[in-house]
Amino acid sequence: MDPSDDAQGHGPIRATAHPLDDWPRPLLLALWVLVEEPRAVLLDQLAARSGVSRAHLCRLFARHLGVSPRRLHRQMRLARAVAMLRAGASCANVAHILGFADQAHLSTAFKQHYRFCPTRYIRWGADGNDAETRHGCSADE
Numbered sequence: 001m002d003p004s005d006d007a008q009g010h011g012p013i014r015a016t017a018h019p020l021d022d023w024p025r026p027l028l029l030a031l032w033v034l035v036e037e038p039r040a041v042l043l044d045q046l047a048a049r050s051g052v053s054r055a056h057l058c059r060l061f062a063r064h065l066g067v068s069p070r071r072l073h074r075q076m077r078l079a080r081a082v083a084m085l086r087a088g089a090s091c092a093n094v095a096h097i098l099g100f101a102d103q104a105h106l107s108t109a110f111k112q113h114y115r116f117c118p119t120r121y122i123r124w125g126a127d128g129n130d131a132e133t134r135h136g137c138s139a140d141e
Contacts, residue, residue: 026050027060034073038080039099043069078113081106085122094118 030050033041046069047054061069077098084094095106110118 023064024060026052026057027064030057030061030069034069034076038077038097040077041073074109075113078110081110081118082122085118091118 027050030046033046033049043054043057047057050057052060058068061067061072065072067075077100081094081098084097085091089097091106092103095101095103098106100106100109107117110116110121114121116124
């Protein structure tokens, strides 16, 4: 048995490439910043931290992810909002932690993305199949 063979003797061990190995480093840096930063990040700041121009960063996002940095970060922030709301956090607290101007700003962004108010979305589930969800938000939400 050759020392480079795997334990079962099936031939040489080959390192498999990770899917992200082909992605440009500035894009990976920008994604890391977006994952780590729950609050809004300005495109200028994101580009500077990634070491590229704003335009180049936007092209990298479009080419590799099919979405702008702003849209992706908004989706990530709203996904965080869902998790926090499901864990019992108040809308006002979630809005503050995630850097929305206020609870209304969070609610507006949430409705644009998920088509429901945050509390209604959490109460009735993401599928929206319950008849109550078709009536929109109540005044207390």
